[in-house]
Amino acid sequence: MWEWRNGASRLAMGVVVAALFAPMTVEAASFTVTTGTTDTAAKTLTTTDTGTVQSGATLAVTGAAITVSGVSNAPGTTINNAGTITATGRGIDLTGAATPRNLTLNNFAGALISTVNDAVRLNTSIGNGTVTINNSGTIVSSTGYAFSLNGNTSATGTVLINNDSTGILRALAADAIRASSGTTVITNSGLIDSTASANRAINLNSDLTTVTSFQVINKSGGTIQSLDDAIRVTGSGATATTTSGTYLIDNSGTIQTLGTGSGQAIDWRDLGSANAMVRIINRATGIISAADNDAIRPGLNTVIENYGQIIAYGVTYSTSVGGVRPSADAIDFGVRSGTVYNYAGGVISGAKNGTASDPGGDITVYNYAGATIIGRNGAGVGSGGNATIFNYGTITGAIDGVSTRSDGDGIDVDFRADIVNYGLIQGTGARGYDSGNRLNNSEGIAFGGGTVQNYGMISGAGAGIVANNDSNTDNTRSGVAATTITNYASGTIVGQSSYAIRFENKTGTSADNDTIVNYGTIIGNGTIPNPNGVVLLGDGTVDPANGTLNGVTYGAGSARFIRGDGSAIQMGEGNDVLTNYGTIIGNTGRAVNMEGGNDTVNIMKGSRIVGLVDGGAGTNTLNYNKVGLGEANRAALMAGQTVNIGGTLYTSFQIVNANAPSFSALAGASAAGIANLFDNLPLNATGLGVVDMLDKVASSGDVSAALSQLSPSSYQSLGRIGMNNVQQTTSLIGQHLTQNRINGLGTDVSGLGNAMAMFDGGMFDRSFGGDRALAAVMAFPGSAGSSLAEAGWGTGVADAMAYAPINKAPALRPISVTADHGFFVTSGASFAREGARADAPGFKANTVNVLAGYDQRLSDSIVAGVFGGYAFTRGETDSNGSNARISTGTIGGYGTYQAPTWFATLMGLYGFSDYTTSRVALGSFNDAKFNGDHYAIRGTVGTDIRVSGWVVTPEIGLQYMRVMTDGFTERGGAAALIVGSDSAESLRSSVGARFAYDYAYNGGVLTPELRLAWLHEFSDGIRGINASFADTTLPGSFVTATASGIRDRGVLGAGLSGKLAPLTVLSVNYDAIIGGSDAVTHQVMGRIKHAF
Template identity: 25%
Template sequence: MADATTSTSGLAGRCLARRKIVAGTALTGVLATFAWGGAALAQSTYDVVISGTETAPIDMDTRSPGGGILHLEQGGSISVTSDTENAINTSTSNAWEFQIDGTLRADGTASGIASHTDDTVRVGSTGVVESPNGGAAIYNGWSGMTVENSGRISSDKFSIMVANGTLSLTNNAGATIEGTVQVASGGTSSIIDNYGSISGRDGRAALSLAGEATIYNREGATMSSEYNAITASSGVGHLENAGSLTSTNTEYVGSAAAAFYKSGTIVNSSTGTMSADIGAWIGNWYELTSTKGTLTNEGTITGKSHYGALFNNLTDASLTNSGMLRGVNEGAIFAGVTNSEITNSGTITGSRGLYFMNSDYAGTGHASITNSGTIEGTDTYALGKASGINYDLTLDTGSNLIGQVQADSGDTLTLKGTGSEDEDLKGFGTLTMAGSAWTLSGEVQADALNVSSGSLTLTGTDLSFGSIALTDAAELIVNGSFNSSGATTVASGSRFGGSGTVGETTVQSGGILSPGNSIGTLNVTGDVTFDAGSFYEVETDPTGTSSDKTIASGNVVINGGTVQHIGFDGTYDPSATYRILEGGTGLTGAFDSVTSDYAFLDPSLVYDRDNYTVDLKLLRNDISFSDKVGTTNQRAVAAVSEAAGHGNAVFDAAAFLPDDAAVLGAAFDSLSGEVHASLQSSLVENTDLLRTTLGQRLRSFGANGGPQAEGSVTRAATGADMLRAAAAPEVWAESFGSWDRKDGNDNAAALREDTSGLLVGADMTTSEGTQLGVFAGYGRTELNVPDRASSATADSFHIGAYGARSYVAGAGLLSLRGGASYSLSDVDSDRTVAVGALTGAQTANYHAGTAQVFGEASWSVDLGQAEVEPFAGLAWVGLDTDGFTEAGGAAALAGQSQDMSTLFTTLGTRVSAQIEVGALPLEITGALGWRHAYGDVTPFSTASFEGGAAFTVEGAPVVRDAVLLEAGASLALSDTTHLTVGYKGQIGDNAREQALTLRLSARF
């Protein structure tokens, strides 16, 4: 024996001991406490610490019959070569705890650690337990054990084997277990919690578990094997996988990432992957188990050679997939399963997507399938089955089937939500529409079609049903090759439209039959019956005499109801007759009424009892166009449109407008050319921009005849100082822009107007103190009337002259200012007409001339820090617009020349003050006023359609009363140069205008 040491210390009358031992040292009569992982373990009777090297087998029962704790320290080792003796062995009922931080190796076919009763093995991060030559690294043969691994446990066969009892295994992150973890047939249960890596060797599973098995494979963890990654052979298994389960060798046909051979639950989370010959396997080939197998997949499951998922010989099976489930053969196969429930919102794909088959133990079965994802059969069936299997298939929003769907009369198909499907859906016993909107464009066949809600549209080339029933507020639209041999019932609130052939048809009270779905014919084999309160909806073609039609081989039985005519846009022939019903053997009864959606046409029915037909005629009623519209402009246009008569394009388009007040009003407004009138008021009001600019310029002269700040009043005392001396000529330039919004009124539409431009001028002061000047400029106005689909631009060229004179008047200064201008505008207009079938753009180009004369009197008073100037202004504006001829078709207008004469008065007060910015004088001004308009404030446009009478419409009016707001600032850059900015706002009834100006002036 090498050295042996013992140390003791007292604790509450008991003895704690620490012994360092080598081969053969016996420990007796001591009490020890051992700490592992930073936490104190429960006190045990013995504590054995090995820090050196041990080569002989250790029999813990011989050395310490009462059980205890063995600690193999880091750097220590136990290495035993034996085929008969385990490296560490326990056989009594006393429990042992093993803390392995060193290396434990069994080189023979015996085990590394062979425990007996509820032992615990903890392998630290530096610990290794290995048995490379056929023995188990850790073995328990009696009542189970607990293993926690943070290091490495390795065997060429079984890393951990429990022959009886329960295994509780935790494999921590970074830890590895090499070799099968097995709970043999005598085992009762196991709990496996893996954060690290577990791999099988020599063709064995990573986990092979008998009894009840609960397995957690955490995110980032792996389990792999050449065969099954997990095998649960006899009990019910429960697996939650967030990591990776892999079978690495496809030579093992039938290997699975997880195989539960009795039953169980597999949950593969969004981060989980399972890959093997068979991705997931629940059930048994050799017997029918009266249990349930459940697979929930949110991640990826791959069957590399066979199936993504296999359920076999189960009473119940459940598959819920929101991830990717794929197999080379089937995405999922159900073999010998009595009841299957499949819910898919992800992707299931294989040569056959879902397949249901019999087995030697179950010859029939039923499946319930709900799909809102993709089910794909890359070779044949998206859904396939053997005889004796029936299923209920529900397609919900998001559903996508790729491949054939195999069905027979025992199967049902239900549509929910919204969607479309172009695969063939044939052979079903019942097809039920219970969603909101579906379109099926493949071949569709069923013994019975029930449309209980929403709208179902069928467009396939082979549509065949036994009976058809529409209930509630459902709608069926058929546009394909349609045939139904059984009875068709259209219940209250439902609507059936389409072409094809149906059996005996009854339209119940509140139901709607609409043959054609656009112009087409519905054939009825047998009688067609319209109950009282039913509706028969037909469309007619304005270009000819074709219409929707129902042809019955038997009787047409009409017990009342209403024919509803729906017309296409177009111009109808008032003399046309449209065949809408035809019987083969008889015609009885009559409809209660016939209606149309036209405002100016009345439909009538013609019954031919001898030939069993019903025809529809459209006749002009006695309602005038103008009776159906509300505004002055609309009535004016409606009257001349009606007077044009049949054959005139405008009349024909208007005559077939629907009886809808909004549509009628918009149509006649579209024809009116209102934009031409509204442009006139814009041109009149835009003259204010010139008056504002020139007024600011005239107020910019000082008492000595020199220029002063923008808007300033002469700061002088009284008497001769107020007389102006002659001043050198001065030139100036001013840019301006304004934004105008008018809300319109009950007659004319709202408009938006943007104007910008530039004026240049020159002026001087005479020796008598009179200011005189001239100016010229250019401006562009863009007018938009959205509600009339109209716009116009006016490019205007301005010329004019202005002048001013000031006089001493008491304590202030009386100033008289005035001017005159003329503007020539080049106008381009564009409007879009939309009246039923009559549409197109109408354009015109013409000229307008605007003249104005204006004057202002003001009296300014110097209050020391500020100057106040009450004022009164008067302006006259005269506008003349040329006649015009629009280009664009039948709705083009020929407009007459127009003129306006408008007078404006303005009352208000200006205030100004002067401060210094650095060494430069800055003049700040403001004004508040009221403007009133007299004379022509409502613009008119008189025009006519080609060959028609003239009519007059009104445009958006000139604002009659408006509040004026002005603000400005002028900076004297030098004695001869000034920079001025100004703002002006006008707020009137339903109108707002804002303008900005920028002027630079210089004196020579």
């Protein structure tokens, strides 16, 4: 036993001695390194211990600076660094197997943690604990990670990293942050950097099935950057395909990779689980960019919301079969599927494509108004799988001017695509050859089939839309699905240098049956390929594509098979349907080729097609649902001829259904000639303006009225306006003659009653008897007696005069009986209108007229004179807005004869006019300037009857007028006319009476007057106006019949005349001329005359 004890004692002593020489274990305890000191001792913290390095203090340790071990329940262990922590190993190392682990690290502004190995490591599971790192200073590792979190395998733990605006997290030779399991939230306002070596700024690399949530929130001003991927999720096998975690990037700052050969800004392609929730948000201030790679590689079902910029710069150009170009896409889904929302202000720009995917990668893209997606050397939106695309903004496929291989398609989808466009989809150019050495072409949309609903613009530098797959292995160029395109009224589809739409499916199945419904505009350009030409590949060999098209089998390299036939729309094989309400323009002369199959073309009201519509091979049906297909053209088309229907050429239709009448069947009498011309158009009448005009007529709610607008019928109003103007002029002269006759001898004897008394008394005779004259004068009411009284003759003057010799009679006050000359100025304004009739448009015309004249008494019974004047008319010649301005000069002469019991007047005039017209036809203005002239002769006979102080003057007259216009050519659109000369004439009688009464006042006389008359037209009958269209594609002339003039009119007028001075007479007059068909003319006239 002693020996045992001795042995045991020796063993115990050995252990004690060995322990004395072993390194001392640091006991866990809180610590503080105070300002101005340097501590080189390693520290250990546990549970709720706190370690503090004050400002200006340094903790410099060989090995690990601070080890955190043991269970640390909340709130856990705290490390506060305001100074400097350096270590040749790790800075902070959380170790041990005990859980939970709670840790808070606060690295304050100005503080530094600098290590050789990891700055912070989680080397154990943290259980359901929380590790929080708040950095406002600098944390840097020279060989390890700034944060190595991948030792944590707990799905229930949480790691929170907050890097403030002054914070820097940097790794010089590894990833800056290596994230792991559980919930990780990285909030950055500062800099997370791994650009010193080809590593990642943030890399989630662990068993992804243990990831609950991984979030990176990069705030405005924050930068996350690296040479390799800036943010990556690394997973493999089942862990990547079964994870059900939430993955989020919310970026308002900058996430970027730098340098040639860089990685992606975001690479989450390893995420292949349908159970994961994957979301990337790039805010308005956010920039996600890659210097030389794809900007984003999303995981499966990733939702990308972009308000900012996502850019792949692609500085490296790679060489391939077709040429040199970059390969970087802004968003490359690879085999993954996902959704992109690009909001207003958002830009997605790829050095190659804006978006891309590989076969199996189906994508959905929403590009909103004000947003842009551009592939600078490829497609704006590309997909190697299927795609659904809603565009309200701009999607562009372009070329950069550097690459020798560029395929700028707005949208390029290899398989099926469903596209709704309200914005702009454009391909702006192509260069070089594709991967199969086929010549690149720029299309607005290139896809394998599907649907397109277009409300905006789809344009290709080459073609507008093509449905095919030119790289399929059977060389048929067939796509995968039937295509339906609906182009709405606001939509435009244009091929800038080639066809607008082409379908190339030749599967022999229902996938060949395509449909187009067009309400908008579809335009094809370019040239017609040589049908016998051969298409070569880039290496000079023949393109192997071959097959049957439009009933013809073509061998390899056929230009007709590969390039098409130059039509704006080429429907390909299958039983296709084209329904057109809008405009289709084939600037090659070919608008539509339905090609093979039993096809149907529906021409609807509103359809405008410029170019040939070819039914192609098969049994084809034309359903013509707009006005214009006559029986003769229908029969000719069914007989195999090419015919022009409504301005569009049609051929190769075996079944023709006319569901609307011809133009002639709907035309009124005034437009019968035009309708006949439209129903028998020559084959060259296919200009866009002509077709547009024909369509407006055919689509009008009132075809007859629309045809009438094209006729020169509104010009017949010029003749009637001219006649009204002549009537106004003759009325002015007629009023002058009447008042000249009754007022022409002077002031003191003015008034119709006084004149009649003087006439009866013989004072108009040059050898009148004094006794009779005096008696007549004394019988005058008022003025004559007053004049004698004022001369002092008194009441016995009659007796004295009666017995006095003529040569002894006392002189009367001067009364201008011997005034033989007169000068007058008269002016009038007329406001005329006529209502529309079945065979004549209505019109309105306002005219002002000024005349001046001179007359002279040639004898006691005869007065003659001359006059001249000017008139200006502004008129509306129909109800469509057509108008005319007419300037007219007039000269003429007149005379009157006064017998004892009757009188007669005669006048004649000649006028010359300048016309400026604008005829509105179907909304277009057609202007012209031309000349015309007119002449008129008028005579009247009447008598004056005195009845109880009234003078009643019945009068009859007859007037002949002729108004002529020269021929002219309008300036305008397709509706412009060449109009022949026109001549309208009138023979008009008048029967009426005037009623006048003299009122004496203050030595003067006022004479009011009332007039009534009936006018009857004997001439102004139906005539023809010859015209033809100025557009030479509408040859032939036509005659437009005018309406006859209104036969009967009534005149109701009133006037007032009086003296301003002994030799000056002023008169005003108003007449209303009223006829049928709402024909009303109001004339207001004024006249001043001075006798001498």
